[in-house]
Amino acid sequence: MSLFRLDASIFPTTSASRALADLVEAEWAASHPDSTVTRRDLATDPVPATAWADAVAGGFIADAQLTSAQIEARVLATAVADELIGADALLFAVPLYNYGISQHFKSWFDLAYTDSRIGPSGTTLLGKPATLVTVLGGNYAPGTPKDGWDHSTGWLRRVLEDVWGLDLRVVLRPFTLVGVNPALDDFADTARELKQAAETAARAYGQELAALRHGQVA
Numbered sequence: 001m002s003l004f005r006l007d008a009s010i011f012p013t014t015s016a017s018r019a020l021a022d023l024v025e026a027e028w029a030a031s032h033p034d035s036t037v038t039r040r041d042l043a044t045d046p047v048p049a050t051a052w053a054d055a056v057a058g059g060f061i062a063d064a065q066l067t068s069a070q071i072e073a074r075v076l077a078t079a080v081a082d083e084l085i086g087a088d089a090l091l092f093a094v095p096l097y098n099y100g101i102s103q104h105f106k107s108w109f110d111l112a113y114t115d116s117r118i119g120p121s122g123t124t125l126l127g128k129p130a131t132l133v134t135v136l137g138g139n140y141a142p143g144t145p146k147d148g149w150d151h152s153t154g155w156l157r158r159v160l161e162d163v164w165g166l167d168l169r170v171v172l173r174p175f176t177l178v179g180v181n182p183a184l185d186d187f188a189d190t191a192r193e194l195k196q197a198a199e200t201a202a203r204a205y206g207q208e209l210a211a212l213r214h215g216q217v218a
Contacts, residue, residue: 001032001035001036001088001089002035002036002037002038002086002087002088002089003025003028003032003035003036003037003038003087003088003089003090003091004037004038004039004040004083004084004086004087004089004090004091005021005025005037005038005039005040005090005091005092005093006039006040006041006042006090006091006092006093006094006105006108007021007039007040007041007042007043007093008042008043008092008093008094008095008102008104008105008108009043009093009095010043010097010104011043012041012043012044015093015095016095016135016173016176017093017094017095017133017134017135018093020093020133020135020171020173020198020199020202021091021093021133021202023199023202023203023206024091024131024133024171024202024203024205024206024209025037025091025206026203026206027203027206027207027209027210028089028091028206028209028210030210031207031210031211032210035088038083038086038087040080040083040108042102042104042105042107042108043104046104046107047076047080047104047107047108047111048073048076048107049103049107050069050073051072051073051076051077051107051111052073052107052110052111052114054067054069054070054072054073054074055070055073055074055076055077055111055114056114057070058070058071058073058074059074059114073111074114076111077111077112077114077115078115080108080111080112080115081112081115081117081118084112084118084125084128085117085118085124085125087128088128088129088213089128089129089130089131089209089210089212090128090129090130090131090166091130091131091133091209092105092130092131092132092133092156092160093133093134094132094133094134094152094156095134095135095136095176096134096135096136096137096150096152096153097152099149099150099151099152100151100152101151101152101155101156102152105156109159113163118164123165125164125165125166126164126165127165127166127167128164128165128166128167129166129167129208129209129212129213130160130166130167130168130169130209131168131169131170131171131202131205131206131209132156132157132160132168132169132170132171133171133173133202134152134153134156134170134171134172134173135172135173135174135176135198136150136153136172136173136174136175136176137175137176137177137181138174138175138177138184139174139175139187139190139194140174141174153170153172157170167212169205169208169209171198171201171202171205172198173194173195173197173198174191174194175187175190175191175194175195176191178190178191179191
């Protein structure tokens, strides 16, 4: 068995999304102690911002006319797609930044999507078990003052669940900036409860991830 894990937090040592993903991975490892874990850290090894455009442009040019940048982009696109296709299960840890999608994750997804096996007509990932861990500095739930300001979680679900067809579970933890931003100090109790709930979900979904098989929908 093999697990692919992607991290997008720019704060490796203090990341709330990484901490939750660690809980998911720990449950996976408990069930599959001899499994292989392939890791891609988009903070320490980001996909070049130009790679997607180079890979797309290279798709319309004869191989003999490709630039070195286009060749490198196509090779990288194949490599990131291979990591997804070759794993039995997938784990994504992607925080919300500035009310939107992590630029590192967006660059990675766009490049991966140029590979025909998982591109617009590809079905290779359909039904593959996956867990998405995402964290929000504030709280953007219905009824809150900033309801609707989270422009990341919905998009992440759309591309992972609907575009790639993954059998997806989502762990979401709001209010990670409570204790960091003094303006949120009044929400300490709520933040503590949300953190505990997210940790419980991470462990449960980690167990589900370990139990599922590609093509088996729970």
